[in-house]
Amino acid sequence: MPTSSIRRRLILTMVLTQALLAAGLVFTGVYYTHQRLQSSLDANLHARAMGVAALVRYPEEPGHPLVFENSLVSARDLASGDLFEVTAPGVGVVARSPGWPQDLEIPAGGKAYRKVKVAGIPYRALRLEKVPILDREEAVSSLPSTLTVIYATPKVEMNRQVWRAGVYIALASLIFLGITVLLAVWGIRRGLLPLQDLALEASHVSAQHWDFKSPREAELVAELRPLAEAMETMLHRLHQSFEQQRQFLGNAAHELKTPVAILKSTVQSLLQKPRTSTEYQAGLTQSLEDVERLENLLQGMLRLARAEQWAYGTLKRNLESVDVASTCEDAIEGLRGLANAHHADIKLNAEDGILCRADGEDLQLVWINLLENAVRYSPEGTTVNVKVARNDHKARVVVEDQGPGIPAEELPLIFERFHRGDSSRTREIGGFGLGLAIAKALVEAYGGTITPESAVGQGTRMIVDLPLNLN
């Protein structure tokens, strides 16, 4: 894949815009110079034409034609290639410059100033009509009182000046363009340095080293700050979930070790000496119980992993509508035995027809896990209340016990994997501390929330909100 460089692009853009600017400057300069020079040339042309016209006077004696003072024509102007022709209506040509070409014709009408070419040289010509003859005192009625003057002067000198101005501006622009490009390269390189610092800092991050502090230089750059901040928060979150996974793995290994140790010690102590068949049978039964315990733990961990996979949306499933109340009923039925053993009762108070899009077995597992906790912590003779109701656009299930409650500082921890309340009670109570974690992962997998409400001595309420299936 071709790589592109921000620096190269910035410099290229910079050079292109600067070059465009320089071209515009040259064009404007040339145009302006041309206009200025041309207007001064035009003024000059007019003055010279009038000057030539002023050289025409009436003859001293009647019957003679108009007189042109040839000797008074500016020799310098003629030398520079000026051409003129003075005509008078009804008389014809009064005077012509020496170099007037026969084929040159500047007809009446049209603009006063116009472009012509004489022998390949560009000229600017002016045709003035009805120029009064100044010599009025001697006016002769038989002769016309006005003249037509055509005056042309070569544009070579003007063009040369325009060209020179153009070259001058272009050269200056090029020099400045060069300087600005150098400055831009330097500035962009310097400006992008914080980006390199940021990349360097980020390259130090690894699974062992999560510390990432965006460099101060990057923090001070407005464009880089969001990037640096995003990197910081992203790394923080990554670190957290990495730690969580690592902790889970550590905890899982730790939790697995104990049942394995029990199983191993059971078998080893059984093998320590020859035993009676009754003893072997008792030992094997124990081993089987140990294995079942191990199996339960593994199953719990797998279920949690599976539920979390859904929660993170890696598995999409076709879900059907499930009646929430009936899943609660099934869960309660499954826990009757445990409740009886604890001399506790479970009561259900459910609205009918509350449907959620979920897997029925998963929901049942959520209720079982919540109820199991509630029943285990219930003092003898108390009741665990389960309420299913519609709440806004949610299905709300509340599992309430009259147990000892959870201290406020422990409340945020109860959903952590392998967390077991006050461990003095829970070991006797059993379980691996995975039930609530599984319940939470499952509820969240279906877009719901689970909120514990508890205070010491006042029992615990677990509130589960699930999105209703409205179709």
Add this chain to the structure above:
Amino acid sequence: MRILIVEDEERLAANIARSFRESAGYAVDVAKDGEDGLFMAESNPYDAILLDLMLPRMDGGQVLRKLRASKQHTPVMVLTARDEKESVVALLNSGADDYLTKPFDLGELLARVKALIRRGKGQASPVLAVGDLQINTVDRTVRRNQRSIVLTAMEYRVLEYMAHRPRAVVSKTELLEHLYDYNWEKFSNVIEVYISGLRRKLNKGSAAPLIHTYRGQGYVLQP
């Protein structure tokens, strides 16, 4: 010998206890949580303590530090499910004598605890010798002058305990405390029965007496 197992997993504690009772002839007490364990360790003279780390009420590390702070020098074997280097080092530094990570081998646990007890009482060899008497603590056999002596379980336990502390006066109370677990009624006259039985078996074949009575104080095992 009498040991204390502080372990909240009842099944595991029971298995370890059974193994020590059957294979080593030890008296075994079990505590199910840290507080209980600390109380029992402080109120009974154990020869070794097996301590789990993850305990309800008070964790094993705390129990260990409190024991050591109250000048208890009973050997402590820590049973842990964690095997990170730091925690092991911290454990040993806070007074543990040895540790095993779960799941462990019962045979290894037995051997290590025996070694700890031996070392704690100043003995290096698993075969204890007092004069021409030899007590093998591994297979629990007793010989005198190459002659094998068959003892009852209780007689062996009395002899093994005394052989760990030769030349020291061992009172009847001490013997009772180290040979019976918490749940036994302790009658001091049973000790006299075992001692007389031991004397009879050890002195068979007109060897010099090994067990001497110090009236009002106790017994001494010495050649």
